[in-house]
Amino acid sequence: MTSDYVTVESYHRLQARYERLMVISRQLNSTLDLGALLKLILNAATELTETEEASLLLMDPSTGELKFEAASNMTRAEMEAIPVPMDSSLAGWVTSHNEPVLVEDVREDSRWFPSVDKTTDFLTRNLLAVPMSAQNKPIGVVEAINKRDDQPWTQDDVDTLQALANQAAIAVQNARLFQQSDFIAEMVHELRTPLAALKASTTLLQRPTLPDSMRDDIVTTMQMETERLAVLTTDFLDLARLESGRTRLHTEIFDVRRLLDECTEIVRARATERSIRISVTGDHFHADADRDKIKQVILNLLTNAIKYNVEQGAIFCAVDLRDEREGCPPNCLRVSVRDTGYGISEEDQAHMFEKFFRVAATANEATGTGLGLAISKRIIEAHGCQIGLQSKLGEGTEFFFTLPYVEGIELPNRRLPGSIEWSSPEH
Numbered sequence: 384m385t386s387d388y389v390t391v392e393s394y395h396r397l398q399a400r401y402e403r404l405m406v407i408s409r410q411l412n413s414t415l416d417l418g419a420l421l422k423l424i425l426n427a428a429t430e431l432t433e434t435e436e437a438s439l440l441l442m443d444p445s446t447g448e449l450k451f452e453a454a455s456n457m458t459r460a461e462m463e464a465i466p467v468p469m470d471s472s473l474a475g476w477v478t479s480h481n482e483p484v485l486v487e488d489v490r491e492d493s494r495w496f497p498s499v500d501k502t503t504d505f506l507t508r509n510l511l512a513v514p515m516s517a518q519n520k521p522i523g524v525v526e527a528i529n530k531r532d533d534q535p536w537t538q539d540d541v542d543t544l545q546a547l548a549n550q551a552a553i554a555v556q557n558a559r560l561f562q563q564s565d566f567i568a569e570m571v572h573e574l575r576t577p578l579a580a581l582k583a584s585t586t587l588l589q590r591p592t593l594p595d596s597m598r599d600d601i602v603t604t605m606q607m608e609t610e611r612l613a614v615l616t617t618d619f620l621d622l623a624r625l626e627s628g629r630t631r632l633h634t635e636i637f638d639v640r641r642l643l644d645e646c647t648e649i650v651r652a653r654a655t656e657r658s659i660r661i662s663v664t665g666d667h668f669h670a671d672a673d674r675d676k677i678k679q680v681i682l683n684l685l686t687n688a689i690k691y692n693v694e695q696g697a698i699f700c701a702v703d704l705r706d707e708r709e710g711c712p713p714n715c716l717r718v719s720v721r722d723t724g725y726g727i728s729e730e731d732q733a734h735m736f737e738k739f740f741r742v743a744a745t746a747n748e749a750t751g752t753g754l755g756l757a758i759s760k761r762i763i764e765a766h767g768c769q770i771g772l773q774s775k776l777g778e779g780t781e782f783f784f785t786l787p788y789v790e791g792i793e794l795p796n797r798r799l800p801g802s803i804e805w806s807s808p809e810h
């Protein structure tokens with residue numbers, strides 16, 4: 384009697400699960416935003432397997448390496464910091480064997496790669512990992528971690544999670560393809576303008592009757608447009624890498640104040656051309672982040688503050704400890720670049736970090752691609768940090784971002800910069 388009852392009950396539970404799975408697959412197919420999609424998959428994984436946490440790893444198509452892309456129990460920075468070796472990790476095993484793995488006690492499984500728990504404060508007791516594949520090729524792994532109330536795992540759990548992973552793989556591939564096609568269309572569109580200018584210039588230059596003064600102007604235009612093409616292609620590549628998740632952060636502990644000083648020196652000459660003063664304030668706070676990428680962000684904010692400033696204006700750079708009123712997470716630094724420029728209307732502020740967005744009223748004032756801030760945002764978010772701005776039309780703008788703070792190293796750095804780059808990326 385009892386066993387019949389259990390069978391009927393488990394049958395109903397199974398049916399309910401499959402119905403839920405159907406609803407979830409419709410949801411998965413309705414979004415092409417990769418970030419949102421990964422969150423949906425995590426939620427679905429914990430819900431369907433009745434577990435506490437879930438994580439998702441994707442394989443880098445060019446290097447074949449596995450990388451955590453989403454996890455309910457880790458921050459972005461933690462995910463970046465965890466290596467997932469193909470030959471000595473559970474996820475690596477699942478991908479290379481294309482088979483699910485159920486580990487009822489991780490302490491007793493040699494494939495379990497303990498670096499995850501060492502890097503985070505999290506304790507994994509048990510987990511189920513299933514492969515995601517598309518067109519018969521592995522693309523990643525979905526993991527459901529720690530059964531709620533330490534319930535036993537069942538074959539249903541394995542089947543349901545595998546069914547979810549199959550749906551998820553298709554949705555992830557679609558989102559990736561969409562991202563690429565969308566971006567390629569925009570990119571080609573942007574490349575056409577400088578190319579058309581170059582084409583027109585060469586045609587003009589071929590006229591034998593062209594006066595010398597005009598010839599000089601045309602050559603200057605050609606130089607500018609060539610420069611623009613060079614900047615565009617670099618930006619496109621940066622952004623494409625960041626968007627596809629192929630960018631790896633190379634984090635190190637560095638002196639943020641010193642980096643600000645270094646960046647202001649790079650742009651100093653350009654500021655002086657417009658009689659703009661730059662000042663830097665703040666202690667020698669240290670951050671744990673990718674120094675080169677943060678430098679790219681600061682240089683973009685600084686060049687913007689010069690380009691969209693008034694003649695004889697000012698720029699104030701600062702590094703401070705977090706200010707909770709502004710919604711900074713605890714334990715972080717706040718870096719800011721404030722200018723006395725045109726300011727940005729509230730309506731435009733909402734689009735500031737979109738690709739190719741440039742404020743119409745000021746687009747003609749300075750050259751640019753409209754990609755600098757989109758790139759900056761992705762770099763900062765890849766660190767698990769935030770970027771934002773406050774601005775008032777006619778008064779000026781402050782851009783700020785947060786960085787992971789490394790406490791207790793406020794002494795000035797003894798080592799002087801070995802080399803200062805004098806090339807100043809134009810955004």
Ligand SMILES: Nc1ncnc2c1ncn2[C@@H]1O[C@H](COP(=O)(O)OP(=O)(O)O)[C@@H](O)[C@H]1O
Nearest residue numbers: 687688691741742751752753754755756780810
């Ligand atoms: N400090 C600023 N003050 C006013 N407007 C700004 C400022 N920074 C950026 N903007 C506006 O935001 C747009 C996008 O900036 P960005 O992505 O760096 O592109 P770009 O500098 O290539 O134009 C700029 O074109 C400009 O209209």
Ligand SMILES: [Mg+2]
Nearest residue numbers: 683687755810
């Ligand atoms: Mg810029």
